[in-house]
Amino acid sequence: MSGNSNTKKEGSPWLVLSLAAKDLRHELILSLCLVMAVTAVLGPVLILFGLKFGSVQLLRSRLIEDPRNREIRPISSARYQPEWFLKMQEMPEISFITPMTRQISTSVDACVAGSDSACSGETVSLDLLPTGTGDPLLLENKGTIPGPDGCVLTRFAAEKAGAKTGDRINITIRRVIGGDWRKAGLSLHVDAVLDARAGAIKAMFVPLSVLEQVERYKDGEAVPERGWEGKQRTAFAEFDGLLVWLPAPLTKLEQIKLRTSTGFSAVRGIKPAGMEKEFGFSIAAPGSIYFFTTRKQAARQDNIDNIARRLRGRGAILLPIAAPVNARLREDSTSRNVTLRSLGFTADTAKRLQITPLPQWVLNPADSPAASLQAFIAGDNTDHSLSRVVQADIREKNSLTVPLIIYGEGDSSTLYIPAELGGILRLLRERPIHYNAENNAFLLSRQAYAGFRLYTTTIDEVDGLRRNLGKEGISVATEADRIRDVQELNHYLNLIFYVIAAAAAAGGAATLAASLYGSVERKRKEIGILRLLGFSRFSLLRFPLYQGIILTFGGFVVASSFFFALSLLINNLFAEKIRENESLCTLTPGHFALFAAVMLAIAVVAALGAALRILRLEPVEALRDE
């Protein structure tokens, strides 16, 4: 056998590690003492951090979990347009928004209905709140979204009314208008009763449409869908201007007078020659023609009446002018785009004013705009005795679909409609209208909402959205203060924790460093022997390093077990205050990994001193100092 002097590395890479571990095992009691010393430092730090993390996390998750903390409430009522709601619904940070009516219209009387549909329980006053698909307050509090004739009660409301899921609730709505007391009723099915967490309010969540109906009734309007009586909110015609024909011209002064307090702000004379280009027809009858226009608002019937009154006895003929409206006509499976031109004259008037081109049809005088849902296809050769009904889609700023009786034939894209109808369709530029076929009436649709119910996706978006709404001039109330409180608490607890952890780490490092250094001092002889056997100076640096890491790891394991036992105890002690799956004292695997990494760093630093001692240790002195 001969020595193998070409071997560069001594032994297996695990040799020093195994020696270090065996040395620790040899001095088991001493090693355990060191492990306990590390535990003594790390254990309380783990518990402290676990408590800090657990409690803050608990507060945070409760904040996050409770939809109420994601709510943004308007402070004062305003007018929110439907477009605004559409825009808001698109925003990713908003999980739910629904328009809300005025506060005053939300209060109703309610009682549980018995088998005979009459009230069987106590009548209580409830607040109606609108809801809709995705409402987190309902969905996250064991509720469902109510159907068209359903409702969801808060716990408090259900207790007051003695209602439970599956009951029917009779609702009475009262209104007083001009000393006239009226009441209407409806019956809703209780789809769900919410958890108490949803809030201590006596509220009933209903679909927005139900709330709108209630508001309309309270405002004195009729609600035909429910059979509730009241007045109709009929739509009115608006015009772009008024064409006036007079047998004799107006003086300058008369012109000025006619645009004073009439609603019209400008007047100009019209030459018969240029008329057709601007208005689509021209007047041949001798006389003077003037065109009255308004500046900001469109002209309404009362403005036209003003002019008519002032020109009484002058033989004036008034022709309201509404700009043409584009429409799409749907008939069976075909459709085409047309221009609807309004003409404000009857056949008699046309004859008298010698209007060219003279329409070849007879415009029926209509007493209501809806009664004049008729259109005449332009063209001299058209037989206007033929008629059919088509659906006309009108898309201005608001859209409307109405049935239209079309007279005549041909594919001309110009159709004439009565001025009254044109004026109504022109109103679509201003506000929504709907056509009620039952009453054959144009009714004004709802324009704006007084408020909203809004929930953000997470609590972190509440403050940003609050500020954005503030920029739009909408002041809102949020739970931002509560959220900020938790964030600040977390911040301060972090500071305190880091101070304590740093002190503990320093103490732990000092303990470990002293022990490892002492251990090297005690083992000078053994280390000298190892050098003699052929371990290089540098390979033996790993000896205290490995021991430090093993001891620290041991301390880490013991401290972690200690932590788990104690966190179990703490969570049991507070079991009444916390819900299932919640934990007051907890750490994530990430935290343990972080702690392990920090402890490893501390072990390395602590072993440094001992390693330096090993570097300076001469085997000669180690062996000969006996």
Add this chain to the structure above:
Amino acid sequence: MNEVSDNLSFYRLKGVSRRREKGGIIFELEIPELIIRHGDFIAVTGPSGCGKSTLLDILGLILQPDCNQTFTLRRSGDPNVWDDIATLGEARLADLRKAKIGYVLQNGGLLPFLTVRENIELPARLNRLKNTRGRAAELAGKLGITEQLDKKPAQLSGGQRQRAAIARGLVHGPAIVLADEPTAAVDQINAVDIRNQFSDLARQQQVAVLMVTHDKKLVLPVINRLLTFTTEKRGTNHTVSRLQEVPANEWQ
């Protein structure tokens, strides 16, 4: 170098000295010439303080001499190359120690935290030799300490500890075993026994042994060379100790 033709030699020292100063007293060890060959069993005797330990440390490559004309070690893999100790770095010296030298220290010098078996196996493991367990067991058998293999050194008697140390010194097949008073702490009967086992094993493995001992009588039957020191005072505080080989006819 003119003695290169001597194929059995592997240690060559010429004009090597090491000077030590302590409290104003100067002690100097001079090695005029020392050549160690395979198979040598050399005893080093002399009074305490004459430089026996210093000689061991220099040969063990853990103490660099102050000056030397020649201090070379034949390379195992390439017998024609001699490594000059003075030019080697710490890691290379550790490699040489690991592979070529075995130690038997006073009181054994066993590591207290390893079992006897682990102690014996350690140099073999360090050299990544095959069948370390078999080698250790075989040596332990020959030394009669098989029963003690799984004990810690503290549980062993002085004689058993020295036997374990001898096994550790030989396990990796070194070129030389440096032994420092291996029998000083055992009784006479045990000492004779250990001496015989040591010399038998060394001869079987063709390992040179350099043994520092104060018990010349004990080792005379097994040695082939005897080294001693002559001391000379060069002033009140300056002692020079010179290594000298005692001619065979003077001690045989």
